[in-house]
Amino acid sequence: MKMRALISVSDKTGIVELAKELTKLGVEIISTGGTYKKLTDEGVKAIEVSELTGFPECLDGRVKTLHPIVHAGLLAMRSNPSHMKQLKELGIQPIDMVIVNLYPFKATIMKDDVTRADAVENIDIGGPTMLRAAAKNYQDVAVIVDPRDYETVLKEMKEDGKVSLDTKFYLMQKVFMHTSNYDTMIADYLKAERKDYDLPETLTMTFEKVQDMRYGENPHQKAAFYREVGKKKGTLDMAEQLNGKELSFNNINDANGALELCKEYDEPTVVASKHGNPCGVGSAATIEEAWDKAYAADNVSIFGGIVAINREVTAPMAKKMAEVFLEVIIAPSYEKEALDILCEKKNVRVLRLPDITAMQRETALDLKKVNGGLIVQGIDNKLIGDELKVVTDRQPSDQEMEDMMFAWKMVKYVKSNGIALAKNKQSVGIGPGQVNRIWATKQSVEHAGELIGPDATKGAVMASDAFFPFPDCVEAAHEAGITAIIQPGGAMRDQLSIDKCNEYGIAMVFTGMRHFRH
Known part of the structure; x- marks a missing residue:
């Protein structure tokens, strides 16, 4: 029996090339909506889902693949004679491969003018259902959610005529991580939309990897940097690195403390930090004077430290800073000459963060990992009680x-x-x-x-x-x-x-x- 693949993707990166290669390998393509049009326009022979199910897409496309012919084809276990007998009696053919990625919920909520209605409309229903069904039956169905996995699947198909069980298991895991991330983004958006500040009975959170690191606090510890999903300003992951090596685990941990302290001050301020503690802080009428104060406060500990600055870095200030060994400099902007001066030192990490004064969201949480769990609290976003x-x-x-x-x-x-x-x-x-x-x-x-x-x-x-x-x-x-x-x-x-x-x-x-x- 000919293999069949169901393709329905929002991110169409590489999908035409993949479909053409699968067709060459004798795989029959089933597709939906915009993906079907894209494939057929590019000369790929495909069957539309409505033709397979005998039921038209309806409700403005909200219902396309939610049909027993699709899901029985995905969930039937080929090793189970009873399942295969029922498929035959119902006239349903198995589906051997699912290539699906979801409605762009993240891209939607990141828009400045997004409305609740827009966000809700971009909650995918059929996609996650197909992914979970195919992943549950991973022994028989290869399910691909990430375009970066197309090459691996094609290579195995060309060499062995099938996708290996080990790869299918890897793809299964990836699907549940993907759908979990997707659902958590939705839950987080709704929590923020409701201005719900309570700590929930169950806590689910999602983060996306920014980078792997050479090591953590110490060379024997693995480490990576992850960012929160959603609109935010003034956070380290939003900074543009203009010079220097990649940020290390300790750089990020220390720089975050310096950055958050710097946000507390309205006047021109420089914060120098070392090992998570401020070591020199200065405020003044000009940012150059603020640097002089911060440096003079502790010209020993600042060596190899982090400096956060809440005004543009000027050339005269940069000349002084260049005389000191600094690990990281964070500022909203730099005069061109100042940037040239600082970048002469190849290793100093120079970061530009235009929204450096933006405070954390009120709904943000402070997390601390303990063995076996987390302790969670709201952020410390106040300064004094009712009055001094x-x-x-x-x-x-x-x-x-x-x-x-x-x-x-x-x-x-x-x-x-x-x-x-x-x-x-x-x-x-x-x-x-x-x-x-x-x-x-x-x-x-x-x-x-x-x-x-x-x-x-x-x-x-x-x-x-x-x-x-x-x-x-x-x-x-x-x-x-x-x-x-x-x-x-x-x-x-x-x-x-x-x-x-x-x-x-x-x-x-x-x-x-x-x-x-x-």
Whole structure:
């Protein structure tokens, strides 16, 4: 009996060539709608599905292949005598190959002017049904969803007259990955459309591979970079790489933290980051001054670091940056001369991200993998609670308040327990990831003295990502010459810290919101 292939594709890449080769091999082609027209216009002999089923396409093409003649031909197990007897009694011939890809739902929802009606109309019904039916019967039916697999199938057909069982099994797996991805895109779109912020009972997510990587955090670990599906701005996967080697696993992890912190600032700002923590942050009237501040804040840790910039990089700034070994530079744009200067270093990864200030969607999730599962939370997209509250006798000055808000944004991205010191919109000391808060405080002060100078913390402000459990951090702040502190509040012993601030004339502000970052 002659082999038969059913072809119905939205992505017509290579389909005419494939159909012609299959025809040469004696395969009978069945097709639908636009695919049938494309094939026959190109001289491929094909049978239209409606001719096979004896039932016309209807409902504007919504019903074409949803018919027992099609699905019995796909699902009948050739090794089952009862199945084959029923096919014969019903006058149905088996279908041996299915070549299908689905309505362009992803391309539809990525359009700026997409409507819900457009999106719903591009939900494929018959395609996934055929794919799943053929894949379930993979022993007897070769099912192809990806044009990149055409060559493999043709090669086996030419050499052996059939597709091997191993290849059919591989194609089966690929189908269920494809339909799962397709269904998840639909579910994600509907969730966003409904503005549904709840965490569902079952969590399905889909990502598309951007690139394989040489290795992960360490050379013995496999790694790849995947992107979320959907419209988004200001994310690393949307950046255009203008220079340098491919981004590594650690580059991407570190750069994401620098980028998200940079988004917190409206004024010209430069964020330098190392191992997921900010090491130098500066804001100023010009982006060149912001660079000078960020670099001066820690000219040691910035070596081999990541730099995120929220304004165009100028030539004078690029000359200064070129004197420092940087792994990654991210900015919305570059002056031509600035780009020429930076690209003279072949290894530095220079990224352009025009929408660098775009914040994450409110429905975005923060995921952390644990052995055996995931812990999932909404993103930390807020800065303070209901209002800032001055809890000390002394009110902070306008300058102190500006610096406290600058430091508060910064400490939000410092690993907990985290302390950040700032003065004149420049980081002067950062204490990240300590197991107690007094160590983080002392570390931030010590680093400020070592990197900037003995008077670096005089007149500076302090930000703490969580409350002070004891007044020892206030004692350390006073010894360092710090004049104002911003922290969430909420400790049982808050009053002890407040009293100590009053004793030393330090202003203290509560935000009503903590920012643990583990």
